[in-house]
Amino acid sequence: MADPAPRRRDRPDGSKAAAGRTRRPTERRGPLRWWRRRGIRARLVLTSAAALALALFGLARLFAFAVGHSMLATLDSSTRRSASDVVTLINANRLPDPILTAGGTMTIQVVDPTGRIRAASPGADRLVPLLDAHTLAAARRDGRARFLDGRGYGMPAVLRVVALPADDGETVIAATSFEQVQDGLKTVSRILVIGAPILLVLLGTAGWLVIGGALRPITELRRGAEEISGTARSRRLPVPEARDEVHDLAVTLNDMLHRLERAEARQRALVSDTAHELRSPLASIRAQLEVALDHPDGQRWSETAAGVLADTLRLSRLADDLLVLARLDEHGVRPAAREAVDLAALARAAGERHPAARVPVTVDAGEPVIVHGDVKGLTRLLDNLVDNAMRHAATGVRVRVARAGRRAELCVCDDGPGIPPADRERVFARFTRLDEGRSRDEGGAGLGLAIVRETARAHGGDAHLEDASPGLRAVVRLPLRGPAR
Incomplete structure (x- = not known):
C-alpha cells in the first residue's frame, strides 16, 4: 500500500504548511568571512606569524639536515681514518692482534682474500665478517660508508661501516656505532621543537607591539576626528x-x-549677507503696503505700485545674481557649457544695448577674438562691467577687446573717481560696497564684480582692476580658443 500524502498543518494565520520543514538559507561562516572580520593589526600579525612559522619550520629542517650531515661526515671521516691506520700497519707488516683502537669505540676486522678474519679488535666477531662477500667487494671498489644492522653481531642496532683494501688482497672493515649521531639529532630536534614555538611567540608579540605602535597615529587620527563636531572651529587632526x-x-x-x-565660513557669510540684503526691500514693500492699507483713501496707488515694483525688481536682480553665483560654485573651475565665443562680437553687442545711456559707450573690437566658454556667462560678465563703469563714469565708457599673447584681453575703462589701490582686491568679494551710505538701488547688492571674477576663473582666466588715470580699468584675461576638450 502506498504511503499516504504528507499531511499539512494549519499555521496560526490560517495557511497550510507542509510537514517537511524548509531550511532558511544561512549565512556562510567560513574562514574567509572570519578573516575579513579581523582588524588590520590582527591580520598583519597573523600573516607575519604564519610566514614566520613556515620560515622557522623550513630553517629547522634545513638546520637539522645540516647538523646531521655534518655529524655523519665527521663519523665517516673518523671511521675511515681508523681503517686507514690499520691499512698502513698491514702494508708495513706490523699488524697486531688484537687491534687496539683509540677509546675502544671502533670495531675493526681484517679479512683475507678467502674471507677469513685474520685479526680483529677486542670484542669483535672473529668468525663472521661484518660484510658479506658481495657487499665487501662493492665497499672495496667505491670506498663509501654504509649503514649496517649490528644486532645480529651483538652490537648496537645501527652501525656505520667502511671497508678499505690493503696489500695481498686483504680488506680492513671498520665499524662505528651510529648512536652518537642519533643522540645528537634528537638533541637538536628537541631544542628546535621547544625553541621554535618560543621564538615564534616572542617574535609574534614583538610584531604585535611594533604594528600597534605603527597604527597608533591612525588611532589618534580617528580620535581627533571624533572630537571634531559640527560646531567646532579651527580644529585639526x-x-x-x-x-x-x-x-x-x-x-x-x-x-x-x-x-x-x-x-563653511564663506557659506555662512553668504547666508548672512543675503538675509541682510533681503531685509531692506522686504521692509520697504511691507511698509508701503501697510501705509496703503491703513490710508486707502489718501493713497496714490500708482505710486505705491511703482515703489513695490522697484523693490520687487531689486529682489529679482538679487535672486538672479545669487543663482549665477550658485551655478558658478557648483561647476567649479569649468563653465556649464563650452562653445566657441567671439568676445569682440559680444563687446559690440554690449555697446549696442546702451544707445541712450547717461554716458556714451565706445567699443574698440576689430578682428574676432575666439575663446571657449559659455555665451550667457560671458555676456553677463560684460554687462556687469559696463553697468558698473557707467554708474561711475564722468564722460564715457570704453570697451576694448584684443589678443595679448595666447590670451584674450577684455578691458572696460571709465573716467570716474576710481578706487584706491588698497580696495581694488576687496571689491571682488561678495556683497562688498566701498560706500555703504550710497543708494542700494544705484550701487546694487555688491555681487557684480564677484560674478565677473568667478566667471573669468570658471573660464580658466582671471580679473583685476587697474588705474586708468583718470578713472578705473577692469581687465579680464581669458585663454584663447584651443582644441575642445
Missing part, C-alpha cells in the same frame, strides 16, 4: 612626527578641514 604615509594623510586631511572651514 594630530600630525605624527614620522615623515611617513600617515603623516602625509594627516597633512592632507588637515588641508581638507581648512578648505571645508573656509567654505
Whole structure:
C-alpha cells in the first residue's frame, strides 16, 4: 500500500504548511568571512606569524639536515681514518692482534682474500665478517660508508661501516656505532621543537607591539576626528612626527578641514549677507503696503505700485545674481557649457544695448577674438562691467577687446573717481560696497564684480582692476580658443 500524502498543518494565520520543514538559507561562516572580520593589526600579525612559522619550520629542517650531515661526515671521516691506520700497519707488516683502537669505540676486522678474519679488535666477531662477500667487494671498489644492522653481531642496532683494501688482497672493515649521531639529532630536534614555538611567540608579540605602535597615529587620527563636531572651529587632526604615509594623510586631511572651514565660513557669510540684503526691500514693500492699507483713501496707488515694483525688481536682480553665483560654485573651475565665443562680437553687442545711456559707450573690437566658454556667462560678465563703469563714469565708457599673447584681453575703462589701490582686491568679494551710505538701488547688492571674477576663473582666466588715470580699468584675461576638450 502506498504511503499516504504528507499531511499539512494549519499555521496560526490560517495557511497550510507542509510537514517537511524548509531550511532558511544561512549565512556562510567560513574562514574567509572570519578573516575579513579581523582588524588590520590582527591580520598583519597573523600573516607575519604564519610566514614566520613556515620560515622557522623550513630553517629547522634545513638546520637539522645540516647538523646531521655534518655529524655523519665527521663519523665517516673518523671511521675511515681508523681503517686507514690499520691499512698502513698491514702494508708495513706490523699488524697486531688484537687491534687496539683509540677509546675502544671502533670495531675493526681484517679479512683475507678467502674471507677469513685474520685479526680483529677486542670484542669483535672473529668468525663472521661484518660484510658479506658481495657487499665487501662493492665497499672495496667505491670506498663509501654504509649503514649496517649490528644486532645480529651483538652490537648496537645501527652501525656505520667502511671497508678499505690493503696489500695481498686483504680488506680492513671498520665499524662505528651510529648512536652518537642519533643522540645528537634528537638533541637538536628537541631544542628546535621547544625553541621554535618560543621564538615564534616572542617574535609574534614583538610584531604585535611594533604594528600597534605603527597604527597608533591612525588611532589618534580617528580620535581627533571624533572630537571634531559640527560646531567646532579651527580644529585639526594630530600630525605624527614620522615623515611617513600617515603623516602625509594627516597633512592632507588637515588641508581638507581648512578648505571645508573656509567654505563653511564663506557659506555662512553668504547666508548672512543675503538675509541682510533681503531685509531692506522686504521692509520697504511691507511698509508701503501697510501705509496703503491703513490710508486707502489718501493713497496714490500708482505710486505705491511703482515703489513695490522697484523693490520687487531689486529682489529679482538679487535672486538672479545669487543663482549665477550658485551655478558658478557648483561647476567649479569649468563653465556649464563650452562653445566657441567671439568676445569682440559680444563687446559690440554690449555697446549696442546702451544707445541712450547717461554716458556714451565706445567699443574698440576689430578682428574676432575666439575663446571657449559659455555665451550667457560671458555676456553677463560684460554687462556687469559696463553697468558698473557707467554708474561711475564722468564722460564715457570704453570697451576694448584684443589678443595679448595666447590670451584674450577684455578691458572696460571709465573716467570716474576710481578706487584706491588698497580696495581694488576687496571689491571682488561678495556683497562688498566701498560706500555703504550710497543708494542700494544705484550701487546694487555688491555681487557684480564677484560674478565677473568667478566667471573669468570658471573660464580658466582671471580679473583685476587697474588705474586708468583718470578713472578705473577692469581687465579680464581669458585663454584663447584651443582644441575642445
